[in-house]
Structure formats: C-alpha cells, structure tokens
Amino acid sequence: MLTRTKEILTEAKKNHYGIVAPDFWDLNSARDYVQTAEELDAPILLSFAQAHKHLISLEEAAAVGKLMAASVKAPIALHLDHGEDFDYVKRAIELGFNSVMIDASMHDFEENVRLTKEAADFAHAHGVDIEAEIGHVGGTTESPTEMEEVETVYTTVEDAVKFAEKTGVDSLAVSIGTSHGVYKNNKNPELNFKRLKELSENVPVPLVLHGGSGTGDENLKRCVKEGITKVNVFTEFTVAARDCAAKVVREDENLKSYMKIQKAADEGIRNVLRHYINLLTK
Numbered sequence: 001m002l003t004r005t006k007e008i009l010t011e012a013k014k015n016h017y018g019i020v021a022p023d024f025w026d027l028n029s030a031r032d033y034v035q036t037a038e039e040l041d042a043p044i045l046l047s048f049a050q051a052h053k054h055l056i057s058l059e060e061a062a063a064v065g066k067l068m069a070a071s072v073k074a075p076i077a078l079h080l081d082h083g084e085d086f087d088y089v090k091r092a093i094e095l096g097f098n099s100v101m102i103d104a105s106m107h108d109f110e111e112n113v114r115l116t117k118e119a120a121d122f123a124h125a126h127g128v129d130i131e132a133e134i135g136h137v138g139g140t141t142e143s144p145t146e147m148e149e150v151e152t153v154y155t156t157v158e159d160a161v162k163f164a165e166k167t168g169v170d171s172l173a174v175s176i177g178t179s180h181g182v183y184k185n186n187k188n189p190e191l192n193f194k195r196l197k198e199l200s201e202n203v204p205v206p207l208v209l210h211g212g213s214g215t216g217d218e219n220l221k222r223c224v225k226e227g228i229t230k231v232n233v234f235t236e237f238t239v240a241a242r243d244c245a246a247k248v249v250r251e252d253e254n255l256k257s258y259m260k261i262q263k264a265a266d267e268g269i270r271n272v273l274r275h276y277i278n279l280l281t282k
C-alpha cells in the first residue's frame with residue numbers, strides 16, 4: 001500500500017527498528033522488493049536513484065513504483081534517492097513520489113542549506129517529505145559512463161543540528177564511516193558509533209545511513225540500535241543478481257531460456273532483501 005514516508009519512519013524511530021531502502025532499477029527489481037516486503041509483512045522505502053535514469057526514466061520509475069506499491073498490503077513509500085538537482089526533484093514530486101532526497105552534500109554548508117531549503121519548501125508545499133545529507137558519504141559510485149571515487153567527509157553534530165533547523169528536512173543522511181559502492185576492500189568499515197550516538201541525541205529527525213552494502217550485519221544492527229532509522233542498500237542486490245545469473249549459465253549446459261537466468265537473478269535479489277529486513281526491521 002502506498003504510504004507516506006513520514007508515517008513509516010516515525011513508527012520505526014519510535015519503536016527502534018530500521019527500514020530498508022533498496023534502490024530499484026527496473027520493473028523486476030521493484031517487483032522483487034515489494035513482494036518480499038509483502039511476504040515478510042514489513043514496510044520498505046522503495047527507492048529510485050537519479051543516477052539510474054539511464055536505465056529507466058523517472059516517469060517509468062514513478063509508474064512502476066506506484067503500481068507495485070498499490071499491489072500489496074505492506075506499507076511501501078516511493079522515494080527518490082540522491083536527487084541531484086531541483087528540476088529532477090520537482091518532477092519526482094509532481095509524479096507522485098512520497099519523498100525525495102536532494103543531495104547537495106558535495107557543496108559547502110551554506111550552499112547545501114540553500115539548495116536543500118529550496119527543495120524542502122517545494123516538497124512540503126506538495127505534502128511530500130524530504131531527506132538531505134550533511135557530511136558526505138564517499139566511496140565508488142557508478143556513473144552512467146564510469147566508476148568514480150568520491151571522498152568521505154564525516155558529519156559533525158554541530159553542522160547536523162544547524163542544518164536540520166535551517167532546512168526543515170524530515171530525515172537526515174549522516175556520514176559516520178560507510179561508503180557507497182562495489183569496490184570496498186572486503187572488510188567491514190570501522191564506524192564512528194560515538195558520533196552516531198551524539199547525532200541521534202541531538203538531531204530530532206530520523207537519521208539515514210547510506211552505503212549499506214558491505215557494512216556488515218553487526219555494524220548495521222548496532223547502527224539501528226544507536227539511532228539510524230533508514231538504511232540504504234543497492235550494490236549488494238546487483239552483485240547477487242549477477243552471481244545468481246552467472247551460476248545458472250555456468251551450471252546448466254543445456255540452458256535454452258533467458259527467463260531462467262532472469263528468475264535466478266530475481267531470487268538472488270529477494271534473498272538479499274529478506275536478509276536485511278529480518279536483520280533490521282524485525
């Protein structure tokens with residue numbers, strides 16, 4: 001059921017559990033996420049990132065997201081992840097996304113505030129919730145043409161409190177040591193839990209952790225215990241889809257149907273989400 005983001009996050013924050021926000025990139029991944037949420041009777045934030053606009057258009061993502069959400073009873077909010085500019089964010093709001101992220105975290109504090117406030121005012125005037133980021137979650141991100149390395153800047157408590165006050169955001173992504181992307185050194189990152197505790201004691205809105213893939217179950221569970229409400233995950237789904245598809249191709253010498261490959265990829269995606277919902281939401 002299409003549900004307001006604020007409702008899902010407020011309930012989770014109050015009851016100290018985490019909401020998984022998986023990024024979809026096509027009809028199948030969106031269906032996998034929503035049906036897995038339904039199977040486990042758990043809320044999710046069904047997310048689409050602007051960086052994937054070369055895979056499906058925003059109009060397609062909005063139509064797919066709303067259709068899928070309406071097809072189940074579990075609470076599903078349709079969320080724009082990493083909106084990069086006001087025009088795109090505005091279009092997502094007009095197309096019926098329940099919440100949007102404006103990511104201006106690569107700019108200095110004042111510019112981040114200015115760009116976020118502009119988007120927040122528009123979102124709120126349309127009854128839509130908004131997330132922004134202060135500090136910067138780095139890592140390896142896949143741009144449409146190449147893999148790009150981006151540096152991490154840790155969030156300070158002072159900046160986060162000031163930023164939340166000045167912009168009126170409904171949730172805030174903080175940087176405490178996770179990173180985006182595939183090329184992590186296969187070790188779980190060291191997270192700054194002390195900083196997270198201070199952030200959660202001082203910032204009134206739900207806190208968001210980006211870069212969930214490869215962070216490790218213990219770390220993620222502790223993050224939720226110490227104040228993270230929403231956890232973004234993307235890369236692990238694509239890795240699971242790739243590996244499950246490759247296994248079918250490798251092991252079935254008489255493989256005749258592409259659909260069998262697709263089915264294996266879908267099952268891989270569903271298993272990753274089952275794991276994270278059971279870890280964080282239950």
Ligand code: 13P
Nearest residue numbers: 181210211213232234235
């Ligand atoms: P990962 O790809 O590292 O899981 O990060 C996802 C994310 O933060 C999307 O916003």
